[in-house]
Amino acid sequence: MDVRLIGAAIDKCAGISGAAGTPEMLNKMLSDSLQISQILTYADRRNNILLLKDYFTNLANAVKDTLEELKVPLIIGGDHSCAIGTWSGVSEFLYNRNQSLGLIWIDAHMDSHTLQTSHSGNIHGMPLAVLLGYGIDEFVKILNATPKLRPENVVLIGIRSYEPEEALLLDKLGVKIYYNYDISDLGIAKVFNDAWHVLSAKVDKIGLSIDVDGFDPKFTPGVGTIVTDGIDFNQFIDVYNKIDANKLIAVEIAEANPSLDEQNKTLNCVVDIVKATQKLG
Numbered sequence: 001m002d003v004r005l006i007g008a009a010i011d012k013c014a015g016i017s018g019a020a021g022t023p024e025m026l027n028k029m030l031s032d033s034l035q036i037s038q039i040l041t042y043a044d045r046r047n048n049i050l051l052l053k054d055y056f057t058n059l060a061n062a063v064k065d066t067l068e069e070l071k072v073p074l075i076i077g078g079d080h081s082c083a084i085g086t087w088s089g090v091s092e093f094l095y096n097r098n099q100s101l102g103l104i105w106i107d108a109h110m111d112s113h114t115l116q117t118s119h120s121g122n123i124h125g126m127p128l129a130v131l132l133g134y135g136i137d138e139f140v141k142i143l144n145a146t147p148k149l150r151p152e153n154v155v156l157i158g159i160r161s162y163e164p165e166e167a168l169l170l171d172k173l174g175v176k177i178y179y180n181y182d183i184s185d186l187g188i189a190k191v192f193n194d195a196w197h198v199l200s201a202k203v204d205k206i207g208l209s210i211d212v213d214g215f216d217p218k219f220t221p222g223v224g225t226i227v228t229d230g231i232d233f234n235q236f237i238d239v240y241n242k243i244d245a246n247k248l249i250a251v252e253i254a255e256a257n258p259s260l261d262e263q264n265k266t267l268n269c270v271v272d273i274v275k276a277t278q279k280l281g
């Protein structure tokens with residue numbers, strides 16, 4: 001696939017800093033032919049809603065421009081708040097063409113809090129709610145398409161740490177969730193393929209948002225919110241290598257934190273996903 005890498009160097013929306021360093025670190029690990037050409041940095045020390053809105057809007061426009069140039073955007077976070085920008089941009093592109101978006105969200109967490117329900121106040125725990133039309137209004141209304149995602153077109157995979165308030169929202173909306181125990185029962189290959197096939201029948205294009213804390217921390221120890229168990233990274237790459245690239249519109253990889261990594265294990269997983277994406281199709 002003709003992939004264009006975009007860096008989202010932001011970590012102000014996480015409880016712990018460091019994830020903003022991933023795009024720059026990754027450029028040292030990737031070949032000259034596969035570099036992150038554009039790194040958007042959130043430089044303000046404050047976690048200010050209007051500044052963040054501008055940042056996510058810039059990211060959304062960079063993603064949309066990439067799609068208009070017929071390239072596949074691959075966004076490298078940063079904390080998972082970058083999803084607000086990434087999928088607002090993808091959604092806008094498809095909305096302008098009367099096409100629908102499905103999203104597979106790989107994560108240990110649901111990321112579906114609002115400011116009212118959040119225990120920590122960290123915005124990286126809210127992006128999926130925002131994309132579904134809930135939470136901070138300034139983010140919900142980035143660009144024109146609203147909501148960015150319809151609940152029946154979203155599938156979560158790998159969930160094993162969440163608060164009741166966000167589970168309540170997703171259950172109310174009828175969002176499909178594969179918990180970690182579903183993966184233990186069925187295997188990641190079956191879960192991922194089932195999610196992909198169900199969405200394929202319903203939507204024009206499918207996106208993939210990967211929070212690396214969705215994987216078992218023995219593969220990805222360098223994350224700010226570590227949760228035991230999780231998806232076997234090698235089994236995931238096996239199934240990912242076989243997806244229908246015609247249906248895939250964009251990929252995002254978030255929450256890798258170089259300052260918490262062990263022997264670059266987590267960043268090497270990010271590199272593996274980038275290379276696998278480039279080889280698709």
Ligand SMILES: [Mn+2]
Nearest residue numbers: 080107111211
């Ligand atoms: Mn996440």
